[in-house]
Amino acid sequence: MFKHFSGVIKAKWIVPVAIPPLPNGWLRLLEGRITEVGTGDYPQVSIDLGDVALLPGLVNSHTHLEFSGLETPIGYPGISFTDWIQLVIKSRGNANEPGVSTEMNQVDVIAKGLKELTDTGTLLAGEISTPPSHYEFKKSSAKLVTFSEILGLRPERYEERLRASEDHLRSSDWSGVSPHAPYSLSPAALLKVIHQSQISGRPLAMHVAESPEERELLTTGAGSMAELLQSIGAWEPDVFPWGKQPFAKLIEQFAGLRSVFLIHGNDFNQAEIQQVAANQHITVVFCPRTHHFFRFANHPIREMLRSGLRVVLGTDSRASNPDLNLWKEVQFLLNHYQDIPPGEVLKMATLWPAEAFRISFPEMPRIGAIQPGFMGQLGSVATTATNLQHLYRDLSQADYSPVELA
Ligand SMILES: [Zn+2]
Structure with a gap:
């Protein structure tokens, strides 16, 4: 998992959980912690994960x-x-x-x-x-x-x-x-x-x-x-x-x-x-x-x-x-x-x-959502969905894998 990763990751969907899923989403990480989440084109993408939905750990x-x-x-x-x-x-x-x-x-x-x-x-x-x-x-x-x-x-x-x-x-x-x-x-x-x-x-x-x-x-x-x-x-x-x-x-x-x-x-x-x-x-x-x-x-x-x-x-x-x-x-x-x-x-x-x-345990690192201040330890599920209904159908069928970045 990208414990100390810094940069911008892009995916077909970001599922922040705390708010509804974002199509064509991106998130910025600093030293493994999420600093920004958004949707749409982002100029300096470090890694494009492609046809996946990114979810919290x-x-x-x-x-x-x-x-x-x-x-x-x-x-x-x-x-x-x-x-x-x-x-x-x-x-x-x-x-x-x-x-x-x-x-x-x-x-x-x-x-x-x-x-x-x-x-x-x-x-x-x-x-x-x-x-x-x-x-x-x-x-x-x-x-x-x-x-x-x-x-x-x-x-x-x-x-x-x-x-x-x-x-x-x-x-x-x-x-x-x-x-x-x-x-x-x-x-x-x-x-x-x-x-x-x-x-x-x-x-x-x-x-x-x-x-x-x-x-x-x-x-x-x-x-x-x-x-x-x-x-x-x-x-x-x-x-x-x-x-x-x-x-x-x-x-x-x-x-x-x-x-x-x-x-x-x-x-x-x-x-x-x-x-x-x-x-x-x-x-x-x-x-x-x-x-x-x-x-x-x-x-x-x-x-x-x-x-x-x-x-x-x-x-x-x-x-x-x-x-x-x-x-x-x-x-x-x-x-x-x-x-x-x-x-x-x-x-x-x-x-x-x-x-x-x-x-x-208030000192526990923040996990459980993709939003600023939370840890960037995430998982991905394969999807080519273009709408929410198809996204949830793919989530109900495809495997979840922890995201590893070398
Ligand atoms: Zn039991």
Whole structure:
């Protein structure tokens, strides 16, 4: 990527994201930073990229790189969420067993995931990690915000994770906390994690309202998720149910935090969407292809957007998605949610997540749009379009590649 490039670049289209696409566009860079953007003929063009649309670098708001060694997702399309969790627990158990030869060790797996992010144009990702994890950034231009995952319904399980999380927040500037999910963490531990986020000012990311079974567990204390917890010996009788309005209570608990990422929100109802939308520091992460893998009911993304809620995109992991290419999530929405304006879909993968991360990390270089003051790390998509309709059709079909200038 042209980190220190100075000069003028021209392309058939510039898609600044913050404003509508510019045909026959150009941008001027100084030392890798954008200083000017325009359209029409420019006298001193350094590089003409020709028949491409230039876009900002991508921001992937939700990954678990520990699963990057998988060639195909765990389970099969349409698998029930609880069956899938069972298979994930089993695969994690196998990988950790001494003497079991796994194809790759964890360090290599994470490096592979990081390379995949870089190769597909992701500049920044929100990564759920189990510290101490090793991330090899030397060969990568992708930056990660690593959220330390805390799991456990019993103190003997979560206390150790809470200590690891404290250490993680101290040892890494680009860090946050991740109470895994309402079904896997005790409310007592959740309060402690919220406290960690509050005093550190770091962001919190939590899987919330992913499946109807989760709501059933939280409101009744029964259902297939309760059965799963019992079958793996993790059931804690005093933890569930939470009450009639579990998510309303949860969202209230996040009130004093600086920045919160609610991952999935597949099962939020209208009242919960309104409540989240009233909290500007809360962002919902939608993972379209993972959502599709489980064949969940329609995601309420349209209601979320109408309510003014900030929705951003994530790939989730290779345990539920064939790859970590965020552009494929953009294309999934462009092709399967055609009533959502394409300009909004592009913002979900660039400008909006960049803004959501900057709430906690104001010193982060500006990315996510092509406009003066922003970093010139960009991607391109082949197009010969002469109008907006054709441009968006090409974006929905052609690959995105990071722009490299020698
Ligand atoms: Zn996840």
